[in-house]
Amino acid sequence: MAESSRSVYVDEDQGSDDKSADGSEHKPYKTLLFALIQHPPVPSDEPQYLTRKKEPGADQGSGVSEVHRQWTPATTSALKKATKLYDQHKRKQAKGDELASREKQEADKRQQILDEAKKLHIRQDPQLPKAVKIRLNEKDPAVVKLRSGQSEKDVDYSDGRGTRVRVTGRVHRFRSQKDVIFLTLQDGYGLLQCVLTGDLTKTYDAMTMTLETSLEIYGEMWEVPPRQHAPDDRELHADYYEVIGKAAGDKEAITTRAAPDADPQTLYDNRHLVLRGDHASSVMKVRAALLRAFRQTYEEIIPSCLEVTPPCMVQTQVEGGATLFAFDYYGQKAYLTQSSQLYLETCLPSLGNVFCVAPSFRAEKSLTRRHLSEYTHVEAELDFITFDDLLAHLEFIMCRVVELALANPQIAKLILDLNPKFEAPERPFKRMKYADAIEWLNQHDIRTGEGEAHKFGDDIAEAAERKMTDIINRPIFLTHFPAEIKAFYMRKDPQDPRVTESVDCLMPNVGEIVGGSMRMEDYDELMEAYKRVEIDPTPYYWYTDQRKYGTSPHGGYGLGLERFLAWMCGRFTVRECSLYPRFTDRCTP
Secondary structure, eight states: OOOOSOEEEEETTTOOSSTTOOSSSSSOBSOHHHHHHHSOOOTTSOOEEEEEOOOTTSOOSSSOOSGGGOOEEOOHHHHHHHHHHHHHHHHHHHHHHHHHHHHHHHHHHHHHHHHHHTTOOOOOOTTSOOOEEOOTTOOOTTTOOOBOSOOSSSSOOGGGOSOEEEEEEEEEEEEEETTEEEEEEEOSSOEEEEEEEGGGGSSHHHHTOOTTOEEEEEEEEEEOOTTOOOGGGEEEEEEEEEEEEOOOOGGGOHHHHTOTTSOHHHHHHTHHHHTTSHHHHHHHHHHHHHHHHHHHHHHHSSSOOEEOOOOSEESOOSSOGGGOEEEEETTEEEEEOSOSHHHHHHHHHHHOSEEEEEEEEOOOOOOSTTOOSEEEEEEEEEESOOHHHHHHHHHHHHHHHHHHHHHSHHHHHHHHHHOTTOOOOOSSOEEEEHHHHHHHHHHTTOOOTTSOOOOTTOOOOHHHHHHHHHHHTSOEEEEOOBGGGSOTTBOEETTEEEEESEEEEEETTTEEEEEEEEBOOOHHHHHHHHHHTTOOSGGGHHHHGGGTSSOOOEEEEEEEHHHHHHHHHTOSSGGGGSSSOOBTTBOOO
């Protein structure tokens, strides 16, 4: 072999396989393979590859033994091994170049097609029947007549066989076939499959269609052909459409920004996009149905309950000062309400039984799946009742709300799509006293968070409570909690002063969704309760006055709407049941 006119240096100890090296003696490469890639062997001018590395006997101090650090030609075996790897590299690179070339050709071809598509402009045929504007859920046969059968034409209004309509919505799903595009539009009221054919599929807008693009489409309403499926078994055969607002695609596409398998925090950041999905929007629709059902039920029940709207900015506490959101109110200290209960009690003398649906706030730094810092609180107060009356009322309200929701076919379908195993609760609910629950937990070896057996006076932890509920697998009224672990205003049981006439309603898979009690109606007893929990009664004068001016046996409760919704829709966390959930460290968007 002729002597090489150039040398390439490889130092396994001090070289670099990056742009900082050039293969010179002062800037050697690290590996022989990288040297071959950067300076491939050419028959007419094959370089000499010189290598060196530190031998076991080399000096470990600051100086390096010259004997062991001399440049020597690469060995035949080393060159053979590196050449084999180099050949593999060339084949891989060739495949990559071929793929890149093919992709470029396809991109160029698509760009040519798109450039041609920009020249195509569709126009509405003025000879066609005037279109009827409808929402996507319009099914009245007097408004929309569906055409059936077959036609040689994609759109044919002869004999008035199908109503020509105009619809607006956003692209919820779409798929393209040869010369046909199937779009499913969504407008918040329903879904409608739209079929684009002919020139409608060849426009630039059609070829660059993206999910969530808003459209206005004109066309004839048809029955779906046999053995095919579409929402409500109908479809629109389009004769014209316009793009109202094109949605972002590629890296900014909604399927990228709000991918179902994305990190939960990413999905919370993009909650505004998540809400466009099937599950999130279905939960919100069920939520709205439940709110309607609660209001209807409060109207139906005898005696009925009147809706009132208590304030959210208050200067008193209900559930303990540690969970209050405080703020400055024109120089005075105020809080966001924890509960509207105290205000509801003041309405009883003149308005009768009352209820409210309002936000409540808890500054509780809890990240459990059933806690929110802001939630919707369904609360009611009932006058001249007993504890048994309260339980019967609660049972009726919850069961009737479920009954009304399931009576609506559309809402029932949403619920069962979200939670196929959901069943309406059977009445009566299981009654279990706190003391009996303590005994049950110990019998089933369900221990406290510290690994100890439960004892009377313990505040049963959420995990133990939920495990008990899931095992029993039916709604439970857990009653008669010790006074020490309940709010100051709860009335004590006359038969056992250690406990209160209080109740938590526990539902499988969720746990507590309702908390309620009879309220202290005796003035002296309430004043003593203030003292016991070290609360200054002065700011509560308006609440205390209820005991001075015609007191009565009364009670009430608070129901967390998000927990109730999570139970019905089978959601893992209540955060999915809030439009824009607020919890520890989350106040956006």
